[in-house]
Amino acid sequence: MPTTDLLPADLVTRLERLELVTRKVFRGRMKGERRSHRKGQSVEFADFRNYVPGDDLRALDWNLYARLDRLIVKLFLEEEDLQLALLVDASPSMGFGEPTKLEFAKRVASALGFLGLARGDRVRVHTLAGKQSPPLRGRVSVPRLVEFLGGLAPEESTDLAEGVRRFCLNARGKGVVVLMSDLLDKQGYEQALRYLVAQRVDAYVLQVLSPEELDPAVVGDLRLVDCEDGDAAEVTVSGALLARYKRTVGAFTAGAQEFCGKRGMTHLLARSDDPVEDLVTRAFRKRGLVG
Amino acid sequence: MTEQLFRSALSPAAWALLACVPPAIFALYFLKLKRAPLEVPSTLLWSRAIEDLRVNSLWQRLRRSVLLLLQLLVVGLAMLALLRPGWQGQQLAGERVALVIDHSASMQATDGPAGVTRLAAAKARATELVEQLPSGASAMVVAFHDKARVVQELTDNRRRLREAIASIEPSARRTDVRGALELVEGLATTGQSKRRADTGPAIDAAGQPDPKAPPKPAATAGDAQRVTATAVLLSDGRFAPTEEFAAGGLEVVYLPMGRADTPNLAVTALETRAIEGTTRRTAYVEVANYTAKSVDAVVELRLDGALLDAQRLTVAADSAAGIAFPIGEPSPGTLEARLSKGTLAAAGDKLSVDDVAYAAINPLRRGKALLVTPGNVALEQALTTARAKLLAEVATLAADAADDASKVEGYDVVIYDRVAPKGAPRANAVYVGVLPPSAAWRERATKSPTVVAPRIIDWSRVDPLLASVELGNFDVVESLVVPPPAGGRTLVDAAEGPIVSIAPRDAFRDLVIGFAILVEQDGRVQRNTDWINRHSFPTFWLNVLEQFAARSSAESSAVRPGEVVELSPIAPSTTDLDVTLPSGAAERLARRAPDPFVLRSTDATGVYRIAEGGAADRRVAVNLFDPQESDVRQAAAGPGDGADEEAGTAAPLRLGDLLVAASEAGATVRVDAWKPLLVAALCLVVAEWWVYHRRIAA
Numbered sequence: 001m002p003t004t005d006l007l008p009a010d011l012v013t014r015l016e017r018l019e020l021v022t023r024k025v026f027r028g029r030m031k032g033e034r035r036s037h038r039k040g041q042s043v044e045f046a047d048f049r050n051y052v053p054g055d056d057l058r059a060l061d062w063n064l065y066a067r068l069d070r071l072i073v074k075l076f077l078e079e080e081d082l083q084l085a086l087l088v089d090a091s092p093s094m095g096f097g098e099p100t101k102l103e104f105a106k107r108v109a110s111a112l113g114f115l116g117l118a119r120g121d122r123v124r125v126h127t128l129a130g131k132q133s134p135p136l137r138g139r140v141s142v143p144r145l146v147e148f149l150g151g152l153a154p155e156e157s158t159d160l161a162e163g164v165r166r167f168c169l170n171a172r173g174k175g176v177v178v179l180m181s182d183l184l185d186k187q188g189y190e191q192a193l194r195y196l197v198a199q200r201v202d203a204y205v206l207q208v209l210s211p212e213e214l215d216p217a218v219v220g221d222l223r224l225v226d227c228e229d230g231d232a233a234e235v236t237v238s239g240a241l242l243a244r245y246k247r248t249v250g251a252f253t254a255g256a257q258e259f260c261g262k263r264g265m266t267h268l269l270a271r272s273d274d275p276v277e278d279l280v281t282r283a284f285r286k287r288g289l290v291g
Numbered sequence: 292m293t294e295q296l297f298r299s300a301l302s303p304a305a306w307a308l309l310a311c312v313p314p315a316i317f318a319l320y321f322l323k324l325k326r327a328p329l330e331v332p333s334t335l336l337w338s339r340a341i342e343d344l345r346v347n348s349l350w351q352r353l354r355r356s357v358l359l360l361l362q363l364l365v366v367g368l369a370m371l372a373l374l375r376p377g378w379q380g381q382q383l384a385g386e387r388v389a390l391v392i393d394h395s396a397s398m399q400a401t402d403g404p405a406g407v408t409r410l411a412a413a414k415a416r417a418t419e420l421v422e423q424l425p426s427g428a429s430a431m432v433v434a435f436h437d438k439a440r441v442v443q444e445l446t447d448n449r450r451r452l453r454e455a456i457a458s459i460e461p462s463a464r465r466t467d468v469r470g471a472l473e474l475v476e477g478l479a480t481t482g483q484s485k486r487r488a489d490t491g492p493a494i495d496a497a498g499q500p501d502p503k504a505p506p507k508p509a510a511t512a513g514d515a516q517r518v519t520a521t522a523v524l525l526s527d528g529r530f531a532p533t534e535e536f537a538a539g540g541l542e543v544v545y546l547p548m549g550r551a552d553t554p555n556l557a558v559t560a561l562e563t564r565a566i567e568g569t570t571r572r573t574a575y576v577e578v579a580n581y582t583a584k585s586v587d588a589v590v591e592l593r594l595d596g597a598l599l600d601a602q603r604l605t606v607a608a609d610s611a612a613g614i615a616f617p618i619g620e621p622s623p624g625t626l627e628a629r630l631s632k633g634t635l636a637a638a639g640d641k642l643s644v645d646d647v648a649y650a651a652i653n654p655l656r657r658g659k660a661l662l663v664t665p666g667n668v669a670l671e672q673a674l675t676t677a678r679a680k681l682l683a684e685v686a687t688l689a690a691d692a693a694d695d696a697s698k699v700e701g702y703d704v705v706i707y708d709r710v711a712p713k714g715a716p717r718a719n720a721v722y723v724g725v726l727p728p729s730a731a732w733r734e735r736a737t738k739s740p741t742v743v744a745p746r747i748i749d750w751s752r753v754d755p756l757l758a759s760v761e762l763g764n765f766d767v768v769e770s771l772v773v774p775p776p777a778g779g780r781t782l783v784d785a786a787e788g789p790i791v792s793i794a795p796r797d798a799f800r801d802l803v804i805g806f807a808i809l810v811e812q813d814g815r816v817q818r819n820t821d822w823i824n825r826h827s828f829p830t831f832w833l834n835v836l837e838q839f840a841a842r843s844s845a846e847s848s849a850v851r852p853g854e855v856v857e858l859s860p861i862a863p864s865t866t867d868l869d870v871t872l873p874s875g876a877a878e879r880l881a882r883r884a885p886d887p888f889v890l891r892s893t894d895a896t897g898v899y900r901i902a903e904g905g906a907a908d909r910r911v912a913v914n915l916f917d918p919q920e921s922d923v924r925q926a927a928a929g930p931g932d933g934a935d936e937e938a939g940t941a942a943p944l945r946l947g948d949l950l951v952a953a954s955e956a957g958a959t960v961r962v963d964a965w966k967p968l969l970v971a972a973l974c975l976v977v978a979e980w981w982v983y984h985r986r987i988a989a
Contacts, residue, residue: 093332101332184333213332223326226334233334234326235341245340252336 873897
């Protein structure tokens with residue numbers, strides 16, 4: 001098993017006991033370990049229905065035919081695999097914090113990806129800039145996943161909505177999408193999330209903010225420069241302004257949470273210095289992604 | 292107007308420089324602040340936080356510029372202070388201010404607003420003046436009635452001044468403004484008193500420094516430097532014009548108290564007299580009307596609180612009227628003549644201390660006279676006539692016992708007929724044909740020898756001793772010339788000099804008759820004068836008994852508040868007397884053996900009861916009886932007074948040659964306001980500091 005910074009051995013040990021779950025049942029591409037709405041060839045009985053021509057004769061319930069003199073087909077649940085898309089925002093703004101927000105997102109992506117791969121689900125990592133890993137499947141793909149994630153670095157500025165739209169266009173099939181971003185886009189995060197809603201995926205939004213953003217320790221007369229667009233804001237940081245800023249941050253995250261909640265998405269707020277293990281084993285578990 | 296308000300303290304160049312300060316502050320405030328650059332993930336949230344601020348931009352801008360406003364205000368105040376704004380204030384000028392407060396009887400008149408007394412108004416006004424005292428000035432407080440008293444030495448401690456003013460109590464005494472002003476002049480205008488006030492012990496207020504005494508000469512040349520002082524006289528001006536007053540370095544400001552139309556009724560006399568030849572008495576009451584209209588006054592006469600009689604009398608405006616009450620043979624007690632409440636209410640009486648008068652009726656006691664003589668039939672007979680016996684009981688002592696003090700004590704008058712004692716008795720004395728033992732008499736008399744057949748040319752017809760006495764119709768063989776010592780006066784003048792004189796001695800009087808009545812010559816008694824054959828002889832001795840013996844035992848109603856009363860003991864051995872004051876308080880008087888008792892605490896009007904040995908009961912009545920005090924109408928300015936002839940202006944005071952106009956306030960001086968302005972600027976700096984720190988630390 002790979003033991004890298006992104007996926008430490010002790011985390012792997014704990015993740016072994018977990019698996020990805022989803023509130024929706026999706027149609028997978030291959031047979032997997034997951035129950036599907038599709039009636040198929042498994043041992044688990046699902047329903048009966050009248051025979052129509054063309055049905056597999058092997059599915060006829062001969063006992064019923066004998067009893068009722070009618071052709072009844074026996075349906076079984078199909079077991080399928082799950083698609084997990086990890087959508088990582090690798091914009092320059094994610095390069096802040098200690099550890100950086102991107103680093104944190106990569107670790108979370110590693111952990112979730114490991115979970116998927118370990119249970120035979122299909123895992124693919126995308127960045128908003130359009131970079132994507134090959135589809136990965138099976139435990140053997142874990143090193144490739146880690147390698148791909150390890151190679152991610154803050155890239156050029158990307159528009160959140162545009163990035164998500166691109167992902168939605170490219171990603172065929174449904175499944176679980178985990179968007180890891182700080183949502184700090186001047187055009188707003190709403191349009192981006194609406195694309196995810198339209199995709200009808202089981203969407204999770206992990207909003208990662210650094211401690212410096214949540215609780216800035218700056219004071220005095222400052223010229224704040226936006227690392228993405230170079231926009232400057234001149235502020236005289238006083239106690240009153242700090243309090244006002246914190247209220248703004250609170251309102252911003254609460255707004256995102258409400259937006260997601262109303263649209264069937266799950267929103268999680270994480271500090272970039274939170275332990276990844278806790279996030280995966282507790283917060284995601286609580287919200288139903290991990291079981 | 293502007294010139295009165297402002298006085299520039301700077302040159303135009305300095306002003307120009309100063310004028311640059313506010314624009315400089317303004318410019319500095321709006322200079323672009325150098326801000327430290329800081330790269331952040333996104334300015335999104337910061338912009339939103341600032342956006343919130345911009346929502347209330349007007350208020351926020353104001354809030355941002357509070358510091359600027361404060362700074363501009365500080366500079367503005369400092370510039371205003373440099374302009375030295377000021378105005379004509381009504382503050383007391385002078386380095387030293389003496390608040391001279393009248394607390395005589397008339398100051399008890401309740402004609403102030405809401406019925407406050409003039410004294411209360413004066414005290415309130417004085418307190419105001421203390422508050423307005425310019426910083427660095429010192430003041431003293433002097434209270435005066437007929438005596439002036441320093442209540443507070445020169446000090447700049449306003450609390451002590453206020454306390455001193457508050458401690459002044461009303462009194463029922465008369466007014467002597469001259470004494471007060473001379474005291475102030477002496478204390479406030481010399482450098483010496485300032486030093487004494489600063490370092491030395493305070494003058495004992497009860498010690499009553501003699502107001503007549505001239506200011507003490509200064510010890511050194513530096514001390515002799517006199518400074519100008521302001522005496523603020525808070526009085527109602529109810530006193531006689533003061534003659535012979537030299538103000539010296541004293542500037543007198545007169546703040547009149549009271550009103551010109553204050554009505555008052557007063558009992559100005561109460562006296563009882565025996566009806567000639569009987570023991571029955573009549574009480575005479577005089578009522579004065581100090582209002583503008585005629586008053587029907589009801590006078591109630593009470594003896595020890597019980598109503599004896601009440602009579603109505605009409606008193607014309609600005610005049611007095613008398614009335615007699617026959618009171619028979621009253622038992623000893625306190626006689627009280629009081630204006631009825633109805634009368635006082637109708638007249639609107641404003642001074643209560645003179646609405647009642649007291650007279651003491653003492654147990655009838657005949658006077659005691661002692662005749663010390665080697666033998667004088669004529670004199671003995673003249674002193675023992677039927678009428679003389681009513682007045683006094685006369686004892687005779689042989690000439691050789693004249694110096695036995697114990698035998699001479701206890702008499703009202705001692706008559707030495709041709710006997711010269713070694714010491715004067717503690718009584719009135721009449722010396723016939725000899726000189727008194729005192730050196731004052733003897734020094735004057737030795738210069739003029741005995742004269743033979745003096746020719747009487749004149750005598751004092753107004754003296755009660757010589758009332759109804761005709762002296763021009765007898766001869767004298769031989770007489771001493773008896774010029775009276777200082778303070779005495781001649782009663783009978785002969786061509787050769789005075790042959791009868793009278794002079795005071797302590798509380799007593801010495802009457803000296805230069806010629807003997809009878810002389811012993813060659814073993815025979817001969818007449819020295821044929822006066823004994825005249826009617827005037829027994830009349831004269833009757834007068835002597837009346838004046839010297841009877842008068843001292845009669846009731847005395849002539850005591851004024853504050854006067855010292857000498858009380859002779861009835862028994863020679865008495866060493867202390869118990870006095871009950873009108874207020875009910877008791878006081879014990881002690882004496883050194885031969886001296887009489889002295890009652891000093893006669894400040895209140897009323898009757899003082901004197902108990903000697905717990906048995907004998909004497910009374911002394913103390914009354915105001917002073918038209919100057921009772922007429923509480925403040926004199927209004929007349930056309931010739933030289934003061935403003937507005938209605939209601941008080942008349943100016945005449946103090947010697949000085950005419951002091953009534954003023955409603957102190958002298959006007961310029962009151963500078965730069966100190967409070969600078970203090971305000973300082974407060975603003977503190978406020979700015981606070982605002983700044985609050986903004987940074989919040």
